[in-house]
Amino acid sequence: MLTQNPSLVMTIWGAATSDAETLKSAVLHAAVHAWYEGHIEAHTVNGQPAIGDASKLTSSLPSPPFPPPDSEELGEILAEVEDRYDDDVVMGAIAHAAGMAWAAGFRTGEKCRGCSWRGTDPELAAEMRSGRMTLMLVEDEPEQPKKPRRRQRSKR
Numbered sequence: 001m002l003t004q005n006p007s008l009v010m011t012i013w014g015a016a017t018s019d020a021e022t023l024k025s026a027v028l029h030a031a032v033h034a035w036y037e038g039h040i041e042a043h044t045v046n047g048q049p050a051i052g053d054a055s056k057l058t059s060s061l062p063s064p065p066f067p068p069p070d071s072e073e074l075g076e077i078l079a080e081v082e083d084r085y086d087d088d089v090v091m092g093a094i095a096h097a098a099g100m101a102w103a104a105g106f107r108t109g110e111k112c113r114g115c116s117w118r119g120t121d122p123e124l125a126a127e128m129r130s131g132r133m134t135l136m137l138v139e140d141e142p143e144q145p146k147k148p149r150r151r152q153r154s155k156r
């Protein structure tokens with residue numbers, strides 16, 4: 001299966017450039033969001049209707065599509081990464097956690113009969129996941145190119 005969905009890469013980058021103050025919290029960020037992306041990808045590739053009633057949500061990280069807070073599998077992923085990586089191997093630890101969690105999330109998505117949360121801008125997120133949109137990995141907001149000034153035409 002080939003996918004152009006850049007969401008896993010974006011998730012890794014998002015965790016690496018997040019405000020997380022410790023590697024542990026950056027790894028948690030990566031794992032939770034990659035899990036979510038894997039779950040959504042399963043819905044996408046299997047063509048399942050996935051969107052329920054988002055107004056009934058009681059959490060900003062509803063499960064599914066996010067992992068349950070007490071997920072044993074998520075705990076095992078975090079423990080494995082903590083065990084394998086020193087604190088100075090940031091990208092390796094984040095990427096490892098994200099890959100494992102993405103796969104776990106994908107498995108939950110294959111069994112899911114419908115879930116609601118697709119982010120605060122689901123249409124933009126779907127477009128980003130489609131791989132048809134140009135995305136740039138930057139740490140800060142890129143400076144907006146200045147629009148060329150229009151010369152005022154004098155009215156005659």
Ligand SMILES: [Zn+2]
Pocket residue numbers: 039043050064065109112113114115
């Ligand atoms: Zn789902």
